[in-house]
Amino acid sequence: MKFTQISDYDYVLPRSLIAQSPISPRESARLMIVDRKNDRIEHKHVRDLPMYISKNDVIVLNNSKVFKARLHGTIDGIQKPVEIFLIRPHDEYSWIAIGKPGKKLITKTRVNFSNTIVGTITHKYPDGSMLISFPDSIQSILDFTDRFGEVPVPPYISKIPKEYEYQTSYASVVGSVAAPTAGFHLTKNIRYQITKTGALIIEITLHVGLGTFLPVKTKFLEEHTMHSEWVSVSRNSSKIIMDAKREKKRIIAIGTTTARVLEGVATTHDGLLCEYSGDINLFITPGFQFQIVDALFTNFHLPKSTLLILIRTFGGDKLLKRAYKEAIEKQYRFYSFGDAMLIL
Numbered sequence: 001m002k003f004t005q006i007s008d009y010d011y012v013l014p015r016s017l018i019a020q021s022p023i024s025p026r027e028s029a030r031l032m033i034v035d036r037k038n039d040r041i042e043h044k045h046v047r048d049l050p051m052y053i054s055k056n057d058v059i060v061l062n063n064s065k066v067f068k069a070r071l072h073g074t075i076d077g078i079q080k081p082v083e084i085f086l087i088r089p090h091d092e093y094s095w096i097a098i099g100k101p102g103k104k105l106i107t108k109t110r111v112n113f114s115n116t117i118v119g120t121i122t123h124k125y126p127d128g129s130m131l132i133s134f135p136d137s138i139q140s141i142l143d144f145t146d147r148f149g150e151v152p153v154p155p156y157i158s159k160i161p162k163e164y165e166y167q168t169s170y171a172s173v174v175g176s177v178a179a180p181t182a183g184f185h186l187t188k189n190i191r192y193q194i195t196k197t198g199a200l201i202i203e204i205t206l207h208v209g210l211g212t213f214l215p216v217k218t219k220f221l222e223e224h225t226m227h228s229e230w231v232s233v234s235r236n237s238s239k240i241i242m243d244a245k246r247e248k249k250r251i252i253a254i255g256t257t258t259a260r261v262l263e264g265v266a267t268t269h270d271g272l273l274c275e276y277s278g279d280i281n282l283f284i285t286p287g288f289q290f291q292i293v294d295a296l297f298t299n300f301h302l303p304k305s306t307l308l309i310l311i312r313t314f315g316g317d318k319l320l321k322r323a324y325k326e327a328i329e330k331q332y333r334f335y336s337f338g339d340a341m342l343i344l
Contacts, residue, residue, distance in 0.1 A: 003220040003221070003222050004220060004221045004222065004285065004286060005219060005220060005221075006215075006216045006218065006219060006220065006221060006224075006304050007219075007304075009216075009303060009304050009305075009308050009309055009312070010303045010304055011303050011324060011328075013303070013328065013334060014328070017328065017331060017332065017333060017334050017338075018156050018333075018334055018335055018338075019333035019334060019335060019336070019337035019338040019339075020157060020158060020159060020337065021159070021161065021165070021337055022161075022165055022184060022337045023333070023337075025187070026046065026184060026185055026187055027045070027046045027047040027185070027187055027189065027190055028045060028046070028047065029045065029046045029185055029333070029338075029339045029340055030043065030044070030045055030046075030332055030333070030339040030340070031043075031044045031045050031046045031048060031049060031339065031340050031341070031342060032044075032323060032326075032327060032332065032339070032340070032341045032342070033052065033341075033342050033344065034315055034319060034320070034323050034341055034342065034343045034344065035344050036315060036316055036319060036343065036344060037344070039319060041319075041322065041323055041326055043330065046185045046190065046340055047190070049185075049190060049193075049194070049297070049342065050190070050193040050194050050196070050197055052342060052344065053194055053197050053199050053252070054197055054198070054199065054250075055197060055198025055199060056198075056199075056247075056248075056249045056250060057197075057199040057200070057249065057250045057251075057252055057295075058199065058200050058201075058202065058240065058241060058244045058249060058250070058251050058252065059194060059199055059200065059201045059202070059252050059254060060201075060202055060203070060204060060237075060241070060251060060252065060253050060254060060258050060262065061168075061170060061183060061186065061201065061202070061203050061204070061254045061255075061258065062168075062180040062183060062203070062204060062205065062206050062254065062255055062257045062258045062261070063168075063170055063171060063172045063173050063203040063204070063205055064171065064173055064174075064175055064176040064180060064205050064206055064207050064208060064257070065167065065168075065171035065172060065173055065174045065175065065176060066151060066152070066166060066167055066171070066176045066177065066178065066179050066208075067086075067142055067145055067146070067149070067174050067175065067176070067177070068145045068146060068148075068149030068150055068151055068152075069085055069086045069087070069145065069149060069152045069177040070083065070084075070085050070149055070150040070151075070152050071083070071084045071085075071086065071113055071145065071148065071149050071150075072084075072113075072150075073111040073112055073113040073114075073119075074111070074112050075104060075105075075109060075110070075111060075112075076109075076110035076111065076112045076118060077110070080104060082099055082100065082101065082104060082105060082111060083099060083100050084097050084098075084099045084105075084111060084113075084119070084132065085097055085098045085099065085152065085177070085210075086132075086141070086145065086177070087129070087177055087209055087210055088175070088177075088207065088209060088229075088230065089138045090131055092137055092138060093133055093134055093135070093136070093137065093138075094122065094131050094132065094133040094134070095131070095132055095133075095134070095141070096129055096130075096131060097129065097130055097131075097132045098128060098129050098130065098210070099111075099121075099130060099132075102128055105121055105124075105130060106121065106124065107121055107122065107123065107124055108120065108121065108122075109121045111132070113144070113148065114148050116144065116148070117134060117135075117136060117141070117144055118134075118135070119132040119133060119134050120132065120133050120134075142174060151163050151166050152177050152178060153166060153336075154178070154335070154336055156302075156335060157335075157336065157337070161337075165337075166179050166336075167179060168180060168183035168184060168186065169183075169186070169187055169188055170183070170186070170191070170203070171183075172203075173205045173207075173232075175205075175207035175230065176206075176207045176208040176209075177207075177208060177209060177210060178208045178209075178210065179208065179336065180206070180208055180254075180255045180257040180258070181255070181299050181335075181336040181337075182254055182255035182256070182297055182298050182299050182340065183254055183255055184336075184337070185297075185340050186254060200240065200244075202236075202237045202240055202241070203237065204231070204232065204233050204234075204237055204258060204261050204262070205230075205231060205232040205233075205261075206229055206230070206231045206257040206258070206260065206261045207229060207230045207231075208229065208257055209227055209228075209229050210227075215302060215303065215304040215305055216304050216305070216306060216309075221283075221285050221286075221309065222285075224283065224306075226281045226282065226283035226306065227281060228279040228280065228281040229257075229260075229279065229280060229281070230277075230278065230279055231260075231261045231264065231265065231276065231277070231278070231279070231280050232276070232277040233261060233262075233265055233273065233274070233275060233276045233277075234275060235275040238265075238273045238274050238275050238276075241262070241273050241292065242272065242273055245292065250294040250295060251292055251293055251294045251295070252293075252294065252295040252296070252297060253293045253295070253296050253297070254297050255297065255298060255299075256296070256298055256301075256307045256310050256311065259284075259290075259293045259296055259310065259314070260280065260282055260284070260310070261280070262292040262293055263282060263284065263288075263290060263291060263292055263293060264280035264281075264282035265280065266291045266292050267282055267291070268280070271291045273292055283306060283309075284306075284309065284310040284313050284314075285309055285313060286309075286312075286313050286317070287313075288313050290314060293314070295342065295343060295344050296311065296314055296315070296342070296343045297340060297341070297342050297343075298311055298340065298341050298343070299334075299335065299336065299338055299339070299340055299341070300324070300327060300332060300333075300334040300335065300338055300339065300341065301335070302335065311341075311343065314343060315343040320343075323341065327339075327341075
């Protein structure tokens with residue numbers, strides 16, 4: 001068996017190309033068109049996206065909404081400041097989280113948040129994450145984070161953005177700790193222009209976890225353990241997509257999170273997309289056969305990330321390497337607030 005080295009997915013990016021804020025208007029962001037069939041790259045703008053969409057397309061969005069997952073508190077009794085980053089509910093009264101300083105947050109530590117809620121560390125995991133329990137339900141904690149928490153942003157963004165800037169305009173289902181950033185480009189106007197083509201827009205949900213954006217730290221891809229994320233596909237959405245596939249219509253995924261939902265559910269159901277709510281942990285690597293997604297709209301991703309591996313698997317390794325090289329040469333803006341790519 002041949003192993004794939006993660007170093008094959010490294011590249012050098014000048015820091016000046018890391019977008020620190022969204023461009024305004026967002027539709028003026030650049031759009032690289034990557035044409036797999038003709039092995040061709042074009043340079044457009046996001047406002048041109050509807051030109052590449054037809055009445056035979058189904059556009060699939062991830063409607064997950066970012067919540068204010070970063071909380072500041074103190075260790076009960078000694079008033080030591082700590083930071084807790086909620087990742088996802090474990091059950092009705094406990095959450096998977098990470099915290100710092102981690103060495104202070106041992107099992108049975110009680111953390112006081114704004115003298116309003118006290119959480120207790122009930123378990124520490126080998127990877128450094130923890131289980132923190134609260135006396136309140138999931139919805140009560142979400143209400144609390146909305147009042148006292150901070151919007152989580154990636155470490156490469158130096159300034160905390162306004163809340164609306166780090167949220168898609170169609171976000172509706174609360175649960176992500178990081179935004180499905182490709183969707184930033186799909187403003188209300190762009191979505192309207194898409195519907196005018198006759199294309200259908202539908203929604204699924206994937207609550208983005210921290211692992212989505214973290215680099216792979218193992219030497220070989222085959223050694224990496226993929227994180228799990230909660231997803232939901234309704235019966236209606238799954239039927240629309242499967243009917244479209246049977247009619248040879250094109251399924252366009254907006255973002256790698258959407259692609260992982262569609263392919264993750266299909267992979268566990270004999271290639272069929274069906275109604276589903278639960279976890280998926282699909283790691284898309286070279287050799288993976290896409291069964292649902294025909295085209296992918298995405299941002300430019302970090303080196304050695306599972307997202308970069310996914311898009312190079314989808315778009316073709318040689319062509320996508322060329323695309324990234326060209327994007328750097330032409331000074332595209334990278335990462336969360338950066339420019340976009342449409343892989344056809």
